[in-house]
Amino acid sequence: MNSSMTGLRVPVLLILLLTGFAAVLFARPAAAVEATGLYRVTLPVADRDPQTRDAAFQQALGEVLIKVSGSSQIVSQPPVQEALKNPANYVQQFAYHEAQPAAASAGAATATSGSAPAGLDLQVRFDPVAIDHLLSSNGLSLWGRERPLVILWIGVSRGNGQRFILGSESDSPHPAATKAVEQAAQARGLPIFLPLMDLQDQGAVNFSDLNGGFLGPVIQASTRYDANAVLAGAVRPSAGQWRGQWQLAFRDQRQQWTSSGASEAQALAGGIGGAADRLASMLAVSGAPGGGQQAVFVQFDGVQHVAAFARIEHLLDKLTPIKSAQLVSADGGQLVFKVVPRGQADDVARNLGLVNWLQSMQTGAASTQGGGAGQTLYFRYNP
Secondary structure, three states: OEEEEOOOHHHHHHHHOOOOOOOOOOOOOOOEOOOOOOOOEEEOOOOOOHHHHHHHHHHHHHHHHHHHHHHOHHHHHHHHHHHHHOHHHHHHEEEEEEOOOOOOOOOOOOOOOOOOOOEEEEEEEEOOHHHHHHHOOOOOOOOEEEEEOOEEEEEEEEEEEEEEEEEOOOOOOOOHHHHHHHHHHHHHHOOOOOOOOHHHHHOOHHHHHHHHOOHHHHHHHHOOOOOOEEEEEEEEEEEEEEEEEEEEEEEOOOEEEEEEEOOOHHHHHHHHHHHHHHHHHHEOOOOOOOOOOOOOOEEOOOOOHHHHHHHHHHHHHHOOOEEEEEEEEEEEEEEEEEEEEOOOHHHHHHHHHHHOOEEOOEEOOOOHHHHHOOHHHEEEEEO
């Protein structure tokens, strides 16, 4: 737990309870879900030869660093290039998994001599502490496990009048496109889901909206879902390639870009990867070599309820840019926390500013809160 509340937490809770505002203590913050598998990769390999394994370790390390940093360009950084020379230094454990031969019959105990060779996968798990240290100690970005949940509205046109919007129904008639999207999101550590595309969704959003870049109907249709961000796009064949156009809506910010590739899957992956890059640029910690960042103070006004206090405490405890947070004062609906950033103070301000129930106020250049000088960030609780 990041927050340090010893000596102040119980009195504050009692004071708020006595005001008559008892409520549910831990309301879920607006920020995100926990991404899983960030430090694991499974790759197909030709054999169990040590040279094959070392090459797979190198590829797997690059993929993990992209997921953990949130940046598709991280592998070009000199410290990462150096680490990729000895990827085994970061491996925690690995195992081979052998699939059944493709030509084996259901009742056969072993593959016949005429069967296709079994597929072989190498599952690699990397040391989270070592990976995080590699990034943070070299001033590189680090995107934590808590990430926005993104709803995807993706239209696909395959020509000859064949066009559709991907939906989450279990008997999806477009498994190849759905699988491509899921694999791309897994490769970037981005939590996603598709709309139901039931009658309500079909009446609200059509392919022309996505193809024409009309985001209004898409955002309106997304209100029925519990998502933190909206990604809308359309892909189609063009001049021998596949091209995609994309828009991302996150809080009050909207960004757009294009993707291209030799296949439908590559164009789709460009949309997912573009969303991950842009979200990470807003939320990832900008690393600070050597650590030892100066503490900042964060003041929250308008906190009159127990639930509000607990909601803020829980947010500070989970927010990736915050190494630790300690409550230093509580008076008249005003809370002040002393916060130690993992990276820069701007990371804390930027991430708190993206929370839709906090209103950013003017930032002071200095403060003597808690008996020491330091920057103060001001927010108003606005549920």
